[in-house]
Amino acid sequence: xxxxxxxxxxxxxxxxxxxxxxxxxxxxxxxxxxxxxxxxxxxxxxxxxxxxxxxxxxxxxxxxxxxxxxxxxxxxxxxxxxxxxxxxxxxxxxxxxxxxxxxxxxxxxxxxxxxxxxxxxxxxxxxxxxxxxxxxxxxxxxxxxxxxxxxxxxxxxxxxxxxxxxxxxxxxxxxxxxxxxxxxxxxxxxxxxxxxxxxxxxxxxxxxxxxxxxxxxxxxxxxxxxxxxxxxxxxxxxxxxxxxxxxxxxxxxxxxxxxxxxxxxxxxxxxxxxxxxxxxxxxxxxxxx
Amino acid sequence: xxxxxxxxxxxxxxxxxxxxxxxxxxxxxxxxxxxxxxxxxxxxxxxxxxxxxxxxxxxxxxxxxxxxxxxxxxxxxxxxxxxxxxxxxxxxxxxxxxxxxxxxxxxxxxxxxxxxxxxxxxxxxxxxxxxxxxxxxxxxxxxxxxxxxxxxxxxxx
Numbered sequence: 001x002x003x004x005x006x007x008x009x010x011x012x013x014x015x016x017x018x019x020x021x022x023x024x025x026x027x028x029x030x031x032x033x034x035x036x037x038x039x040x041x042x043x044x045x046x047x048x049x050x051x052x053x054x055x056x057x058x059x060x061x062x063x064x065x066x067x068x069x070x071x072x073x074x075x076x077x078x079x080x081x082x083x084x085x086x087x088x089x090x091x092x093x094x095x096x097x098x099x100x101x102x103x104x105x106x107x108x109x110x111x112x113x114x115x116x117x118x119x120x121x122x123x124x125x126x127x128x129x130x131x132x133x134x135x136x137x138x139x140x141x142x143x144x145x146x147x148x149x150x151x152x153x154x155x156x157x158x159x160x161x162x163x164x165x166x167x168x169x170x171x172x173x174x175x176x177x178x179x180x181x182x183x184x185x186x187x188x189x190x191x192x193x194x195x196x197x198x199x200x201x202x203x204x205x206x207x208x209x210x211x212x213x214x215x216x217x218x219x220x221x222x223x224x225x226x227x228x229x230x231x232x233x234x235x236x237x238x239x240x241x242x243x244x245x246x247x248x249x250x251x252x253x254x255x256x257x258x259x260x261x262x263x264x265x266x267x268x269x270x271x272x273x274x275x276x277x278x279x280x281x282x283x284x285x286x287x288x289x
Numbered sequence: 290x291x292x293x294x295x296x297x298x299x300x301x302x303x304x305x306x307x308x309x310x311x312x313x314x315x316x317x318x319x320x321x322x323x324x325x326x327x328x329x330x331x332x333x334x335x336x337x338x339x340x341x342x343x344x345x346x347x348x349x350x351x352x353x354x355x356x357x358x359x360x361x362x363x364x365x366x367x368x369x370x371x372x373x374x375x376x377x378x379x380x381x382x383x384x385x386x387x388x389x390x391x392x393x394x395x396x397x398x399x400x401x402x403x404x405x406x407x408x409x410x411x412x413x414x415x416x417x418x419x420x421x422x423x424x425x426x427x428x429x430x431x432x433x434x435x436x437x438x439x440x441x442x443x444x445x446x
Contacts, residue, residue, distance in 0.1 A: 107424045
């Protein structure tokens with residue numbers, strides 16, 4: 001990689017509305033690339049791994065960055081930066097898993113421009129935003145030539161870097177309708193800024209000493225972020241004692257499909273999925289402190 | 290010169306308005322250094338991980354190697370050259386000089402910009418705030434302790 005490497009030449013458009021952006025994207029088709037957070041797309045373009053003929057910059061579309069709650073439903077604009085999410089008291093108090101993930105992602109510089117929508121659409125299994133949003137049962141609102149559609153986040157990914165987004169479509173909002181009492185996120189990484197060797201998030205309600213509606217998601221352990229459904233089923237309604245969680249650990253490592261790569265080995269990831277399950281549940285029970 | 294691979298932008302840099310024709314595949318970093326001659330901002334990793342290219346764009350510290358040149362249209366940029374006013378150093382720069390909070394100086398412009406952005410938002414920033422604000426600025430010479438000492442201690446120290 002060189003000093004100030006340059007991507008291949010491309011046309012650049014910065015539409016002022018979702019409608020305009022969708023039309024432009026549709027007209028260029030597969031030759032276009034949407035640009036939002038920049039932090040992954042630009043390095044890929046510099047390395048020649050992405051060479052669009054046209055870049056459709058959606059960052060100039062107004063009203064795409066917001067954090068609000070309407071009728072108990074959290075609505076996040078797709079262009080909300082990770083740093084904005086990190087600094088939001090509303091998210092810190094009621095959507096703690098998401099807050100904790102925003103604290104662990106990249107650096108201040110990266111968080112200042114990276115967006116939650118782009119992080120999701122990049123469909124990296126190492127995403128820090130996806131596991132907490134997945135355990136919070138997020139729904140994605142997508143604008144396209146055929147109108148608006150809603151896709152549950154857990155159904156959105158088709159594989160590494162692949163989503164159900166079709167040409168001409170743009171993610172514009174993320175909705176979270178639940179706010180469970182116990183939530184947490186943990187990430188194992190080499191340095192402060194690094195991508196996850198493995199990350200994990202959980203959310204559940206807790207009453208009478210038993211958990212209800214428990215959800216668990218892990219990243220960097222398969223081509224897509226994984227919902228540990230068998231582990232969830234096992235823990236559902238139970239007391240989350242040391243013994244129960246020990247048993248759950250024996251299930252979770254069988255639900256993932258990790259590989260050896262520059263950041264870690266499959267063996268280590270399998271081992272850590274067990275360790276992190278125990279730790280993230282403890283952390284959630286303590287209120288995510 | 291206007292081709293389909295270039296864009297005309299107007300951008301304010303250190304208080305001065307510029308009208309520029311930029312290639313779409315250039316970064317803001319390249320425009321600052323090679324078009325405007327503001328070589329204070331450095332290129333380290335070129336991938337947004339080292340912070341040497343940090344500038345303040347519309348009030349936020351950003352890695353200029355990750356911002357495409359056409360995206361700078363109608364933005365306000367502050368680079369390290371813009372910190373001093375009328376030949377007088379910014380108080381932050383004065384403190385750096387006084388305490389020798391640098392060694393080779395390569396990371397220093399980026400660090401100054403990250404700190405300037407922090408102080409603009411939180412004038413009473415503590416060492417804890419500084420650690421967070423500088424989490425994307427790498428200093429291989431290890432000047433961090435002297436940088437931290439410029440700030441009041443935080444809760445956890």
